[in-house]
Amino acid sequence: MKRHLIIGASGGIGSAVARTLTGDIVTLSRSANGLDITDEASIAQAFATLDGQFDTIFVATGALVIDGHEPEKSIKSLTAEALTNQFLTNAIGPALILKHALPVLPKDRRAVFATLSARVGSIGDNQIGGWHSYRAAKAALNQLIHGAAIELKRTHKQAICVALHPGTVETPFTAKYAGHHKTVPASQAAQNLINVMDGLTTDHTGGFYDYAGTEIPW
Numbered sequence: 001m002k003r004h005l006i007i008g009a010s011g012g013i014g015s016a017v018a019r020t021l022t023g024d025i026v027t028l029s030r031s032a033n034g035l036d037i038t039d040e041a042s043i044a045q046a047f048a049t050l051d052g053q054f055d056t057i058f059v060a061t062g063a064l065v066i067d068g069h070e071p072e073k074s075i076k077s078l079t080a081e082a083l084t085n086q087f088l089t090n091a092i093g094p095a096l097i098l099k100h101a102l103p104v105l106p107k108d109r110r111a112v113f114a115t116l117s118a119r120v121g122s123i124g125d126n127q128i129g130g131w132h133s134y135r136a137a138k139a140a141l142n143q144l145i146h147g148a149a150i151e152l153k154r155t156h157k158q159a160i161c162v163a164l165h166p167g168t169v170e171t172p173f174t175a176k177y178a179g180h181h182k183t184v185p186a187s188q189a190a191q192n193l194i195n196v197m198d199g200l201t202t203d204h205t206g207g208f209y210d211y212a213g214t215e216i217p218w
Contacts (some may be wrong), residue, residue: 004056005104007097013116013166014060016190026050027138037061037093041170043100053106056197057092059115064134071131083133092138095144098161102152110158112197116139117163117208124217142208142218149206160200166193 002023004050008014009027018025028035028046036042064071069082094115105111120131121138144165149161168182169189184192192211199213208216 002071003052004058005050005054005101007037007059008061011060012186013169013189014058016186017058017060017193020187020190020194021056023055026054027194027215037097038088040096040100043093043096047100047104050104052110053104054108055109055111057077057097057101057105057111058193058197059097059113061089061093061097062104062116062118063089069133073130075129075132078132078196083136083194084198086133086137088133091144094141095148098145098148099134102155103157105152105159107156108158108190111156111160112194112200113152113159114164114197115145115162117145118167119165119210119216122208122216122218139218145208146206153202153205158202160202160205162197162200162204162206163198163208164193165208165216167211181207 004021004023004025006014006018006025006027008029008032009018010029018027030036034042034108035046048072066085069079069085072078098113099114105113119125120135121142123139126135145161145163152159152161158207167184170183170185189211196209196211196213208218210216
């Protein structure tokens with residue numbers, strides 16, 4: 001039986017993925033386990049409670065508005081606090097999760113480490129500007145995943161490490177910002193992401209893909 005670890009399992013996407021996957025499901029979240037992804041000691045403590053290894057580790061954490069800082073409409077609205085908070089939550093946190101996940105990723109078989117990114121983190125796809133802190137943090141996350149995947153090949157030859165864009169999902173996270181973007185229920189987004197993860201090979205490791213498995217430019 002395959003084992004799956006879902007980080008951020010109390011959120012809309014994380015909980016939907018946990019419900020949709022089959023096998024042995026282990027979940028970690030702030031609300032249920034006190035996991036604070038911005039605190040490495042908290043991450044280490046959470047991983048110390050885990051037994052065995054996992055075929056899938058899915059990181060569903062993230063935030064668009066932190067401490068009241070809305071996405072910036074202009075560079076004039078940028079603040080050091082907003083930028084720092086975005087990096088802590090959306091780049092540094094998932095990267096530290098990956099750091100502590102290495103011992104629970106098997107070396108003798110296929111394994112997937114996937115974290116939620118966002119298309120707005122694509123530098124090449126950015127045509128309208130704005131949302132500077134969030135965009136920059138997700139771009140940083142993509143770089144961290146890409147670099148880690150290169151290292152992972154040396155020790156976990158069948159491992160796949162990717163960043164995934166789920167689309168615009170109907171959750172409290174996106175309700176205020178969906179605008180004219182087509183949205184999908186969390187259950188559908190979860191199934192889309194699982195389908196993508198199931199179809200990944202080692203040729204995909206280090207990449208950035210959307211909910212249909214299409215590669216997104218850096």
